[in-house]
Amino acid sequence: MKVLVVLLTGHTILNRHLSIVGICTDPLCPACGEEQETTFHFLGRCLARMQDINTTLGGYILDLEELREVKPKPLIRFTTKVQLHQSQLTLTIS
Helix, strand or coil: CHHHHHHHHCCCCCHHHHHHCCCCCCCECCCCCCCECCHHHHHHHCHHHHHHHHHHHCCCCCCHHHHHHCCHHHHHHHHHHCCCCHHHHCCCCC
């Protein structure tokens, strides 16, 4: 459940959020380098993750409407497949 909450809120270790809070300076996706690494990009638009997106979420490129239809289990399966686990998704600032 924690994975879903951080993905929905955007408060995660994806580069876009890290650049907003001042932890990194580059908001681009490290996998493709094409767009800012937002939750939307990570789950539905990343060209480098197209195959994983297709096999776990059901399409190579997903728009917002298609992402809204994805059930929780495939989302969790996708984050595991691309090795973005719960411990990585939670941003801890000391």
